[in-house]
Amino acid sequence: MNGSQNVVVEGKNSATITNSTLSASGVGNRNNVDNAGVMLYQSMSGDAGNGTATFTSTNSTLSIQSTSSIYKSAPMFFVTNTSAIVNLKNKTLKFGSGILMSIKATSEWGNNGHNGGNVTLNADSQILNGAINLDQLSTLTFNLKNGSTYTGQINNDQSAKSVKLTLDTSSKITLTGDIYVSSLEDADSTYSNINFNSYKFYVNGKALNA
Numbered sequence: 367m368n369g370s371q372n373v374v375v376e377g378k379n380s381a382t383i384t385n386s387t388l389s390a391s392g393v394g395n396r397n398n399v400d401n402a403g404v405m406l407y408q409s410m411s412g413d414a415g416n417g418t419a420t421f422t423s424t425n426s427t428l429s430i431q432s433t434s435s436i437y438k439s440a441p442m443f444f445v446t447n448t449s450a451i452v453n454l455k456n457k458t459l460k461f462g463s464g465i466l467m468s469i470k471a472t473s474e475w476g477n478n479g480h481n482g483g484n485v486t487l488n489a490d491s492q493i494l495n496g497a498i499n500l501d502q503l504s505t506l507t508f509n510l511k512n513g514s515t516y517t518g519q520i521n522n523d524q525s526a527k528s529v530k531l532t533l534d535t536s537s538k539i540t541l542t543g544d545i546y547v548s549s550l551e552d553a554d555s556t557y558s559n560i561n562f563n564s565y566k567f568y569v570n571g572k573a574l575n576a
Contacts, residue, residue: 370391370393371390371392371403371405372389372390373405374404374406375406375419376419377416378419380419380420381421382421383421383423387426388428390403390430390431391434392436392461393434393436400474401439401441402440402444403428403440403459404444405443405444406421406445406450406452407446407475408475408476418448419445419450419451420450420452421443425455427459430461432460441463441466441467442496443468444467444469445483446469446474448484450485452487453490454487454488454489454492455489456492461496465497465498466495466497467485467487469504469505470482470499470503471501471504481503482527486507487507489509490514491512491513493514494517495517497542500521503527504526504527505528505529505530506526508531510533510539511536514537515539516537517542518543520546522543522545529547530550530551533552535553540561540563541565542563542565544566544568545568547570549569
């Protein structure tokens with residue numbers, strides 16, 4: 367697909383990708399606002415019911431084409447003006463921006479002050495890389511289990527409304543920048559499954575590795 371995202375889910379709808387390979391330019395149609403590999407949103411146009419948008423992918427590969435004009439700038443996932451659940455299991459993601467997920471309000475959809483994104487990201491036996499960026503209207507609940515790994519930075523500019531992070535003892539996080547979360551539930555009470563990598567990990571304003 368040369369002129370679109372791989373998948374778009376609007377409102378109370380869902381998309382499931384299993385044992386598949388998808389590749390697209392990631393180019394949206396709203397003045398570069400919606401460039402992404404996968405977009406979850408609510409347009410408020412009336413053609414999709416309000417509710418939670420769900421994207422589930424297992425044993426698949428999803429790519430933003432390296433030849434795309436927005437390869438180095440578009441996030442893999444973009445969520446705005448909706449609640450969303452993203453379920454990923456044993457999936458390969460290919461993108462060049464270094465931004466795994468952008469969760470934010472825009473002037474294109476929804477009512478100002480109420481149009482951020484509220485995302486639950488579930489990683490199961492999943493390798494994830496890249497920054498997760500949120501604005502002041504948006505929230506994230508990020509769950510890692512069954513040997514999942516995440517390498518990146520979360521809410522690095524401290525702008526998110528809230529971020530909740532949960533990981534089991536088999537899952538690991540490696541920081542490539544500071545992480546700021548509202549709450550952390552780590553089944554490993556010693557935090558040996560977190561590689562701070564010389565960066566700070568803040569939980570409700572307090573650094574774990576101060």
